[in-house]
Amino acid sequence: KNEVEQSPQNLTAQEGEFITINCSYSVGISALHWLQQHPGGGIVSLFMLSSGKKKHGRLIATINIQEKHSSLHITASHPRDSAVYICAVGGIQGAQKLVFGQGTRLTINP
Amino acid sequence: DGGITQSPKYLFRKEGQNVTLSCEQNLNHDAMYWYRQDPGQGLRLIYYSQIVNDFQKGDIAEGYSVSREKKESFPLTVTSAQKNPTAFYLCASSPDSSRNTIYFGEGSWLTVV
Numbered sequence: 001k002n003e004v005e006q007s008p009q010n011l012t013a014q015e016g017e018f019i020t021i022n023c024s025y026s027v028g029i030s031a032l033h034w035l036q037q038h039p040g041g042g043i044v045s046l047f048m049l050s051s052g053k054k055k056h057g058r059l060i061a062t063i064n065i066q067e068k069h070s071s072l073h074i075t076a077s078h079p080r081d082s083a084v085y086i087c088a089v090g091g092i093q094g095a096q097k098l099v100f101g102q103g104t105r106l107t108i109n110p
Numbered sequence: 111d112g113g114i115t116q117s118p119k120y121l122f123r124k125e126g127q128n129v130t131l132s133c134e135q136n137l138n139h140d141a142m143y144w145y146r147q148d149p150g151q152g153l154r155l156i157y158y159s160q161i162v163n164d165f166q167k168g169d170i171a172e173g174y175s176v177s178r179e180k181k182e183s184f185p186l187t188v189t190s191a192q193k194n195p196t197a198f199y200l201c202a203s204s205p206d207s208s209r210n211t212i213y214f215g216e217g218s219w220l221t222v223v
Binding site: 004030031033035040041042043044045048086088090093094095096098099100101102103 | 141143150151152153154155158160166168198200202204206207208209210211212213214215216217219
């Protein structure tokens with residue numbers, strides 16, 4: 001069993017829909033990342049959180065430490081949100097020990 | 111603007127040849143990392159460097175080599191000993207290795223022909 005599991009692996013939706021991507025992990029962590037990999041391959045960090053909830057524009061990330069679960073929500077989805085979203089978890093050892101999920105490929109159709 | 115620059119973006123290599131991927135950062139970060147990404151798999155750590163003139167093997171270091179002679183540069187050489195080198199390679203950096211903050215480059219696609 002992978003230490004970080006994302007679901008779904010693939011998600012296709014219509015423009016405007018509310019999107020939820022889930023991440024479950026099996027190890028103790030000090031921080032969780034949500035990353036966006038755009039079609040060209042580069043990766044951008046969306047959020048780093050260790051508790052509660054963060055919001056940036058139409059994106060919301062939540063984490064439940066007790067349940068070892070995080071969700072990434074996109075409100076009013078748009079075709080430009082189409083990308084691979086990656087969850088990664090890190091412990092007290094820092095970025096050198098980040099463990100990455102397999103990613104969720106999101107496609108938003110106009 | 112500060113960031114991480116990887117080059118080349120696309121590279122083709124003949125079997126048996128070594129190839130070097132460049133990674134430069136102007137973020138003044140101490141720590142740098144190289145990851146490999148294969149379809150359907152999470153990123154896997156190849157090598158990392160916590161400080162100049164120091165580097166450590168990651169989870170899949172066999173067939174790869176690195177150097178860290180300057181703070182801003184962390185080149186990766188894919189040697190002929192790497193059995194399956196065709197992949198997407200990502201360079202990343204963080205202010206120091208103890209923190210979880212991390213920044214990524216745009217990646218390099220390597221194809222062995």
